[in-house]
Amino acid sequence: MDGNGRWAARRGLPRAAGHKAGGEAVRATLKAAVKAGVGTLTLYAFSSENWRRSDKEVSDLKGLMRYYLERELEELAKEGVRLDYIGDPSRFGPDLWDRLQKAREKTRENDKLHLVIALNYGSRAEIAAGARRLAEAVAAGGRDPASIDEAALDSALQTADLPELDLVIRTSGEQRLSNFLMWQAAYAELMFIDTLWPDFGEDEFNECIRAFGQRQRRFGGR
Structure with missing residues (x-):
């Protein structure tokens, strides 16, 4: 979900306003x-x-997470959405993690x-942690290399526990994975679109799904 900062800058707004608009998207x-x-x-x-971003921007992002958890949770539950996480959210502190x-x-x-x-x-950290767990199992004698x-x-x-990754969409015209699901994306379809994330909505999502449906997925077979 890329482009919040540029969306705000083009409107002469603080970056926090871009992140809030991104939440609406x-x-x-x-x-x-x-x-x-x-x-x-x-x-x-x-x-x-x-975490390399300014302390203020990180604080703004944490505040928005807290805000949307409070505001949107009931609606998510009502619409049948199951919420889950990957990464290490505990670093955001005990209040937000709770x-x-x-x-x-x-x-x-x-x-x-x-x-x-x-x-x-971070995908690299995820892969390294997975390899470490397997190595520890071998060292403990519980697994054959x-x-x-x-x-x-x-x-x-x-x-x-997630299904095979089918499609990766990146907004704002950037054309890289930026350490996101790199192992999982081995045979996923990649879609790079110019739309800034705060301008992304139902029409853009449906267009991506339509374009995905027209692709031929060969998985290296031919």
Whole structure:
């Protein structure tokens, strides 16, 4: 979800206003995903590299997370959205982490849309942690090194219980993955669009789904 800062700058607004508008785009996208029958949607909300941003911007982002948890949780639950996380959200502090855990528990039985928020997430760190867990199992004598294959590493990642990744959409014209689901995206379709994230809504989402439906997925077979 890229382009909040540029959206705000073009309007002479503070970056926080762009992040707030980005939050509204999240709401529109969730509704579009539910309507389209999407089963799982993962949103890259805060990367492990985002800590390099100013203390004020990080504080603003944490405040917005808290705000939307308070404001949107009942609506998410009502619409059948199940909330989940990947990354390490505990670094945001005990108050926000407690709210995130309660939100996950409250929506645990919902089944219309599995919404996964990537918070303090980095794909390289996720892969390294998965490899470390497998290495520890070998060192403890509980695993044969010869048994470690792609499926074993896949099962050691935080996304092990999620379905195969089909489509990655990046907004704002940037054309890179930026440490997002790099293992999982091996055969996913990639879509880079010029729309800034705060301007992304139902029409843009549906257009991405339509374009995805026209692609031929060969998985290296031909």
